[in-house]
Amino acid sequence: MLEQMLKILPELGPGLLVTLELTLAAALLSFSVGHLIWWLRQHQAWLPSRLGSLYISLMRGTPSIVQLFLVFFSLPLLGLGGKPLLAAVLALGLNSAAYTAEILRGSYRNLASGQTEASLALGLSHLQCWRHVLAPQALRSSLPALVNEFTLIVKTTPLASVIAVTELTYAGQLIIARTYEAGPVMLPVVAGYLLVCWPILLLARRLEGRFATARNA
């Protein structure tokens, strides 16, 4: 079994790399679109804030795998057919953006509203107030939750295997289809995910501990 595993490992390497690429790309998309959705959601006007809420509700109310298939089958309409990796990045990133928006909303809500008033009274523009006063505090306090969200993206990447993106899980399945033995393949696959997720989870816990002590002090 060990010998078989060692033979398989080099074949799984590229899959792990695709998993990491997919995670990073989706996380970047989630972070930027998440900000946009948060901004819409907190807007004073009725329409933008409704749109923001609707986006979050739709993304949280439907399974990621259905969203993935919808994106996958919609892309050809935009002339972008036959790009499963793009579909996976879009689906995972846009889904996670809803959760990122909610995390940001929680952090910004906890900031004292007097800070905005004070900034504006001091002559800062709304953008300057956000950039120099609110954002640094909110991003700091949302960091542990955002890092957790990152591991959730890692854990959603195997979905890409259903549209034939050769990430870690699909790379493993291809080998199983050839060798008819799941054990020696699934074990390294499981280890691969733990290897990626555990350091990030540890980081999230450290950050949580640090912010907890900072608040109590």
Added chain:
Amino acid sequence: MDLGIILAYAPSLLAGLVYTLQLSLITALPALLLAALLAWIRLRGRQPLLQLLARGYTDLILGLPLLVLIYVLFFILPEYGLTLSSPLVGVTALTLYYGPYLAQVLRAAFAAIPPGQFEACSALGMSRWQSFRHVALAQALPVALPPATGLFIGLLKDSALLSVVSVEEFMYAAKQAISESYAPLEIYLAVALSYWLVTLAIDAAAGAWERRLTRHRIH
């Protein structure tokens, strides 16, 4: 877009949706039991070995994708002579996966209760069960309900992954319909809309229950 296709496959899709609801509700019970056990071990367990096992198992699940867990149960267990039927793989995978997440919710809700209350309960002559039911649970339930609802919705959505091992739930019914009709967009849109409506209904029901549980509070 041909919306007539959705009507043509409505009966089989509806059967799949009912299966998804049943599967999720049935799974909620063992998941809750596992979560209660894990939370109890973390809060009250005295055996270091049990603590270590609970922590190791929780960390394993936190780092393991659900789809991979489903594949492990479906492909590896038979190699060791244990073949579970597809629905059983589904219930087992979702239970094993959601147990630790729900345990975190329960642990946080119960850990927030000051220990002095239990001393007060025993001083008042209440039994352990009475102090659990009327003091601890009464306070922890409204705290745990919103995040637990979120997890139940997550469980319901993740049950769609079981279509990959041929559990005949909603997503599987959708795939069958698509393989006959070649209309993926129409059917997946209808499926997404149905999931959305179901989760909205669950959210509303949980919200009503939470208001009922906290109706004594003065805001």
